[in-house]
Structures are given as structure tokens and as C-alpha cells.
Amino acid sequence: MxxxxxxxxxxxxxxxxxxxxxxxxxxxxxxxxxxxxxxxxxxxxxxxxxxxxxxxxxxxxxxxxxxxxxxxxxxxxxxxxxxxxxxxxxxxxxxxxxxxxxxNRVAELRQTYHGVLLILRQFVAKDKYTENHSYRVSVYAAKIAARMGFASSRIDDIRAAALLHDIGKLDVSRQLLYKASTLSSSEVEHIGQHEPMGGDILDPVGGPLRRILPAILAHHEKYDGSGDQALRGEEIPVEARIIAVADVYDALTSDRPYRKAMSSFEARDIILKGSGVDFDPAVVQAFQREMDRNGMEVPEIFL
Ligand SMILES: [Fe+2]
Ligand SMILES: [Fe+2]
Incomplete structure (x- = not known):
């Protein structure tokens, strides 16, 4: 040019x-x-x-x-x-x-911002599982976003949103989060409120954190519109649709108090079955391509 x-x-x-x-x-x-x-x-x-x-x-x-x-x-x-x-x-x-x-100044600020986010996840998490869950979801979400061809600044936002996606769980008690027995309907409803609660926590913050708010608020929405807010398809921010796949994949492949971890292949099959129902088909396709090409590996050093 x-x-x-x-x-x-x-x-x-x-x-x-x-x-x-x-x-x-x-x-x-x-x-x-x-x-x-x-x-x-x-x-x-x-x-x-x-x-x-x-x-x-x-x-x-x-x-x-x-x-x-x-x-x-x-x-x-x-x-x-x-x-x-x-x-x-x-x-x-x-x-x-x-x-x-x-x-250089902007690069420094970006570095600081990402460093603060990484530190913040330790306070957001109530234990090692949640802390590592947020980190792994951020790695998976960034890989899917890169596979979908997003620009690096957008991938940074998706990574930040994924790191903080469950910030609303700060207001949910630890006993409730890790209860091994079946939850009552009011307990399920309370945990389900962690999206708007996360929105309330981040609401006063400006800048990039305000940009990622819609993704945090909608990360449990279903692609077919059957989620809590009844957002459907493109109405759900694409960042949230990506985090949804990464979030479920990590939850399925982790040990939980009520069940053992699945293999990555079993988890992938469940996500593929949810394409067009729970998840955006385009995101699932990118997830599958990333799985086939590189696997969904997370660098051990951070765990
Ligand atoms: Fe969540
Ligand atoms: Fe999560």
C-alpha cells in the first residue's frame, strides 16, 4: 500500500x-x-x-x-x-x-491487564478446581476463537471473559457449589443466578471488562432459545457461544463431586450431539477441527 x-x-x-x-x-x-x-x-x-x-x-x-x-x-x-x-x-x-x-505503552497496559486477570481468577475461585476451570476454559475458548478466524484483540476479550465467566459464583456458598447430593430447586435457581450476579460485580468497571460483560451474562444460554434468558442463535453474543462450548467441555472432562471425569472423546461426542440445540454449530465445528488437529491440551505449567 x-x-x-x-x-x-x-x-x-x-x-x-x-x-x-x-x-x-x-x-x-x-x-x-x-x-x-x-x-x-x-x-x-x-x-x-x-x-x-x-x-x-x-x-x-x-x-x-x-x-x-x-x-x-x-x-x-x-x-x-x-x-x-x-x-x-x-x-x-x-x-x-x-x-x-x-x-509500547499500550503493550505494557495489555500485559498488566492480563496479569491482573490471571491474579484475579485466584480470588474469583473458591478452590483449585474453579481456579483451574476458569483458566482451562480461557485456553479452550481462545483456541476455538482462533480456529474461527477472530482477530487477536477479539481473542484477548474472549480469553478475559472466559477467565471471569463464573465470577458471579463468588456470591454462591462453597457448600452449595460442591454439594455431592441432588440440589433442591431453590438451590439450582440460586446457582443459576451466577450470570447476573457476575454482571453486577463487573458493572462498575469500564474499559475492556465492560466489553466482555455481555459474554459473561449469556454464557449459559442455549442456541435453540431454551436458556434462562431465552436468547436464541445470533442473539447470544458469539463470545458467549464460544465460552459455552469451552465451559461444558471442561466440566465434562473434570472430576466433579457427583461424577468422574469423562474422556475427551466422550465429551466431544456430547458436544457434537448438542450442536444446533445447546451450541452454535459454527462454534462446534471449530471446536471439532481444533480437537482433530491439536487436541484440547492445556499447558501443565499453569495448573
Ligand atoms: Fe457458569
Ligand atoms: Fe464455568
């Missing part, structure tokens, strides 16, 4: 009479280069622009105003061109530096 803009600027420079005006156009590829690639590329783009204009000015004596009849450019004309080139290169260097600083 940068190259094609440079070529376009050169072509305009060659064809249009008001060359001084066209010189301003070279700032565009330089600024875009600074914004996308940083200081080094921006400076190189500016140097290339200056070189290009220099060659054009040398080969076409109509290019700069008041060129002498002999085709030689007077010193004053070259001085103008030199000043313009120096300003362009300086601008490129400054813009590139500022952009790189900004990028």
Missing part, C-alpha cells in the same frame, strides 16, 4: 502542473507508514519520497517552478526541495517515535 501510494504521488507529481501542492501528498504514505510500521519504516518511506522527487525533478525540468531553459535547476530550487525533504524526514522520524512509544 505504501509503495502504491508513493507511485501514485510520483505519477501525480509528473502529470499535474501544481507540483508544490502534490509534494504535500507524499506526507500521506509517510504518516501511514509511521502509524502501521513505526519509526524505521516511516523514515525510509520519507527518504524514498525525497529520492523519488529528486529524480523526478532532475529528469523533468517542468517539475519545479521557474526551472531554467537549459534544464538545470538553480540552487534556490534545490534548496526548496531540500527543505521540504528535511521536514518530511523529520516528521517521519518524530511521528514514528511517538507511535512506537504509544504502542
Amino acid at each position: 505504501i509503495l502504491s501510494m508513493l507511485i501514485l504521488a510520483a505519477a501525480l507529481n509528473w502529470l499535474v502542473t501544481s507540483h508544490q501542492m502534490i509534494l504535500g501528498f507524499y506526507a500521506l504514505p509517510t504518516l501511514i507508514s509511521a502509524y502501521v510500521y513505526g519509526r524505521r519504516h516511516a523514515t525510509l518511506t520519507a527518504v524514498a519520497s525525497v529520492g523519488l522527487v529528486g529524480i523526478l525533478a532532475w529528469s523533468n525540468n517542468q517539475l519545479l517552478p521557474a526551472v531554467t531553459d537549459t534544464g538545470a535547476l538553480p540552487i534556490s530550487r534545490w534548496y526548496g526541495l531540500f527543505s521540504w525533504g528535511a521536514i518530511l524526514i523529520l516528521t517521519a522520524y518524530a511521528m514514528g517515535t511517538l507511535h512506537e512509544r504509544h504502542k
Whole structure:
């Protein structure tokens, strides 16, 4: 893109009479280069622009105003061109530096944000199982999202939502969460409230955590509309549809107080059967492809 803009600027420079005006156009590829690639590329783009204009000015004596009849450019004309080139290169260097600083600052903030989320899951969890459950769900959800072709910033949001998806269980007692016997209907209803309770906890927080709120609020919705909020299909945020598959897969493949863990193949079959009913078929398809290609492995070091 940068190259094609440079070529376009050169072509305009060659064809249009008001060359001084066209010189301003070279700032565009330089600024875009600074914004996308940083200081080094921006400076190189500016140097290339200056070189290009220099060659054009040398080969076409109509290019700069008041060129002498002999085709030689007077010193004053070259001085103008030199000043313009120096300003362009300086601008490129400054813009590139500022952009790189900004990028580093954002990267630092992202690192801090993810570090805080990882620490937070320890407080959200009431025991090692829940803590590791959140982490594993975040790994599975990120793998499915990557398989579905999501951009990395969206995958970051899905990972964060998955890490905090059960934050509402903070308000559910430990005895109730790990009760081995059958739950009464009021107990089931209370546990079922952990989605809105999670929403209440995160509601005052802004920024990326506010973005992931809809995913947390809907992570137990069913694709066919039979969930608590009766959201159906596309009405359920896609992040929530992804977390739903990751959440159920992890629950099935973990030991629970009331049953032993299933094998990953048994869990996969249950998820495949739920496609179009409990789960989004597109998410299930991505889950299956990821299972077939890499398996749903979670790095041991974090567990
Ligand atoms: Fe949940
Ligand atoms: Fe969960």
C-alpha cells in the first residue's frame, strides 16, 4: 500500500502542473507508514519520497517552478526541495517515535491487564478446581476463537471473559457449589443466578471488562432459545457461544463431586450431539477441527 501510494504521488507529481501542492501528498504514505510500521519504516518511506522527487525533478525540468531553459535547476530550487525533504524526514522520524512509544505503552497496559486477570481468577475461585476451570476454559475458548478466524484483540476479550465467566459464583456458598447430593430447586435457581450476579460485580468497571460483560451474562444460554434468558442463535453474543462450548467441555472432562471425569472423546461426542440445540454449530465445528488437529491440551505449567 505504501509503495502504491508513493507511485501514485510520483505519477501525480509528473502529470499535474501544481507540483508544490502534490509534494504535500507524499506526507500521506509517510504518516501511514509511521502509524502501521513505526519509526524505521516511516523514515525510509520519507527518504524514498525525497529520492523519488529528486529524480523526478532532475529528469523533468517542468517539475519545479521557474526551472531554467537549459534544464538545470538553480540552487534556490534545490534548496526548496531540500527543505521540504528535511521536514518530511523529520516528521517521519518524530511521528514514528511517538507511535512506537504509544504502542509500547499500550503493550505494557495489555500485559498488566492480563496479569491482573490471571491474579484475579485466584480470588474469583473458591478452590483449585474453579481456579483451574476458569483458566482451562480461557485456553479452550481462545483456541476455538482462533480456529474461527477472530482477530487477536477479539481473542484477548474472549480469553478475559472466559477467565471471569463464573465470577458471579463468588456470591454462591462453597457448600452449595460442591454439594455431592441432588440440589433442591431453590438451590439450582440460586446457582443459576451466577450470570447476573457476575454482571453486577463487573458493572462498575469500564474499559475492556465492560466489553466482555455481555459474554459473561449469556454464557449459559442455549442456541435453540431454551436458556434462562431465552436468547436464541445470533442473539447470544458469539463470545458467549464460544465460552459455552469451552465451559461444558471442561466440566465434562473434570472430576466433579457427583461424577468422574469423562474422556475427551466422550465429551466431544456430547458436544457434537448438542450442536444446533445447546451450541452454535459454527462454534462446534471449530471446536471439532481444533480437537482433530491439536487436541484440547492445556499447558501443565499453569495448573
Ligand atoms: Fe457458569
Ligand atoms: Fe464455568
